Amino acid sequence: MLSASVHLAGVADAPTVPSATVLTVDRPAAAPLVGASVPGPAPVRDGRAVPELDGCRGVEATTFSAEACLDQLTRASSAGVERFAATLDADGDDAAALVAAVGEQVPPEDAAAWWSDLGDDRRTVLAHAVPGVVGNLEGVPYSVRDTANRQFLRDATTAVAGRIGSDAEQPEDPRRLAMLEQVRATLDGATHDVPFAGTADRHLVALDTVLPGRAAVTVGDLDTADDVSVLVPGMLFTVSDQLVDWTNTAGALHDEQATWATLLGRSGPGPVPTVAVVAWMGYQTPDLTNFYDLGLAQRGAAHLEGALEGLDAARADDEPRVSVMAHSYGSTTATIALSSGRVAVDSLVLLGSPGSVVPDAGDLAVRGTDVYAAAGSFDPVAGSGFFGADPATAAFGAVVLHMGGGSDTVTGRALAGALGHNDYFRAGTESMRSLALIGLGHGVLVDGRAGDPGRDGPEAPVLTVVRPQDVYFRD
Template sequence: MTALALSLSLGGGSGAFGALEIGSSLPTGHQAAGMSALSGSPVITGITDASGPVRQVDIAPITVPEFTHGGDTRLTPVDVALLPSLGGRALLDQFSLLPAAALSTFVQDHPDAISRLLSTPIAAREVSNWWGTMSPAAREKLLTTTPQLIGNLDGLPYGTRDLANRAYLGAAIARLEAKLSTGVGRGMNVEVTNHLHMLTQIDHALKAKAGDPVRTLVSLDTVSPGRAAIVVGDLASADYVSYLIPGMFFTIDGQVDDWANTATTLYQDQASWLARLGEASKTVATVAWIGYQTPHLLNVGSLTLADEGAGYLTSAIEGLQTLRGASQPYVSVMAHSYGSTAALIALQRGDFQVDALAVVGSPGSSAQNVSGLAVRSGNVYVGEAGWDPVVNSAFYGSDPGAASYGAHRMSVAGGVDAITSALLGASYGHNEYFRPGSESMRNLALIGIDEGGLVMDDGGTMIAAERR
């Protein structure tokens, strides 16, 4: 695989390493913004459960004391010294009970407690239930004191997460700028400068162009090489939701802005197709999801990062499906390269289901065929460009492009659109599947709005032309 990886020309740096100091309360401006945003909202009393399995929440062996009065069970704070031994929902409950000053001190002294909560995600339903039990004042306290936690808990409202992540990102940037302004050693200067550049790339990616749909930051890891998920559109109400999963060499520092722009292009293409097909009232949202650490040349032969990515992707989509309750969107996953392997692992595990999956430039699947994936109605599509050295390698398992796999073949070779008569660009090599105006992007847009029958196959005809 090393020789194969060396033959690719993907670009992008790996970012600079350096842990961000966390745990302090947000600046006054951010604090006020968080309070005004939450205090004006009604108390959430819970949301409708989504269908699908619920995983057991991993809680440390210490039991949180409770007392019962008149049939009403209430939580009781434990000694702060015991908090490092708690995990999962038990620790979240204690966070909601602690006074703001005590919580801030604990987070400063035990930053690993937040890291543990986020590295082993709590089931989204559990998070949603926890949030629903709290008063607006308790939510404000958590938002302003632990934004790095609130911004990344799947199952919380996306507006709240965006507010927390933007505030935490702004505070992190300000902290690094202050370090540079006070003067640091040459070695530290390089590290801080690189770290600052990574964070400012996220900040820049959040700035939509005039006329473009709004962008929200629904996950954020500020420690290099970083992780982030930027949404184009409204996940809380969209009829169609598409997750874009990148592959090898994709980094926050090098590609987060480009990936957000790709999500915007897909959003616009999907909206255009809906209007053309007489469904202009339908809405879409796309997610530029760099929610896992992608591999580089030295570790691309391992599936470790794909396994981690599969876990994070599972949590993200379960969070969406939990929040949407009885009003579920049509969910599609569009994954490239190593990201396709991560997505295929997640869908083989079957903890959640999606409505459609498209993989392009895939190096292999852990599932033997489409029937082994949690994708409804067999809506699995595969695209393979000419001169792409990764496709058909089956390096990580079965080849999704093989006839025996059972996926729909979608053309990425370019040509004339059978519906619009527009000239479509061809994709070549490993990195052109998301090029605007390409046949690949045209087909991906249709897959994401449940119009897979209009996708052009390798023979230049629509997969199910009789649908229109």
């Protein structure tokens, strides 16, 4: 029954999380930056070398100051930045640790202001010298992050591949290289020959190269899009095994939204809205050994909050309409994030949900209470109530989407049903039509049953014994 949460690919090996990295560990100097001069000796004062970026080291120390680190990144000489970069491991552990430490102390709006105040020359130096930091700092423009993360990916791939087969090879290097190669395959467009993979450009807006890895790939321009949809996956999704598929899913939704935006925009004033869809794999999802509690969902919710705060900060002067569309365990993760009081979105869709941590849609920070739920007739996870309230009951207060298919009331085209746990994002389904319209702010055009908060819903079955016929009534 639990295998219903596997999306196309099989069960991944349980990931091994490496121990935390401290930036003060001595390492051999890295090769000089491509196109950069070799850093000269550190400046000397009273016979001693002056550490220009000592504030960016020792990220696990209680005395670490992210503001001091950013200030030194602003003021240090270009050679000093390059010397600092040469002390970081090229495969990304140090960059991940530094980004996490800065993110814990500096909110995205402050990071956005910091980046905005930098001169063009300094931005170029930092993006080239420490791409793993610039590419993953929430608040930095996404075009900058994409360029930096692509370099970060190249550097990490070269470093890991270069160790394999040598005395320096580490036990996890083959798995790590395979993960990085999947990120590259996603970006290279190798999947564009796959039907419904999407045709818009892809951008790597987040990358953590530490196993099991985290990433976010945007289909469409996240810096300028009028409507942004963030797709949050459920259990058994890993960068190594599902990033290509999840990005193809984002591409299919992007094209569906773009088609509807053009169709609906013809009858209204102004230009046709532009769209971007984020294939967000920004947290470690559970496998069959650790799905039974909310630990990973809680950590994932913190990452999701950070990503949404980063979007708000990066687009503060031109706010897009933002929707979160979350599947399975990811839907529970989304309810944690949107009940935290830190972030809000314009629309929320909970697909095949094993439960919400809050009992009422009104407890979620969704502007205008634009909350939807979907539960396919043959989805054994939806309706289980394993982690809390079932969003697809009338009592929760969400609009329960019709999943059975039929004829499109606007275009007349035939729509397939979305009945199983992995059908919600399948091209040509009524579900994908509904997701596209909701993401554009046209939820009024979807077919669904309005919620009835306060009404008692049916008693939720237990996940381990739920049968398809137990939830068949939903369609």
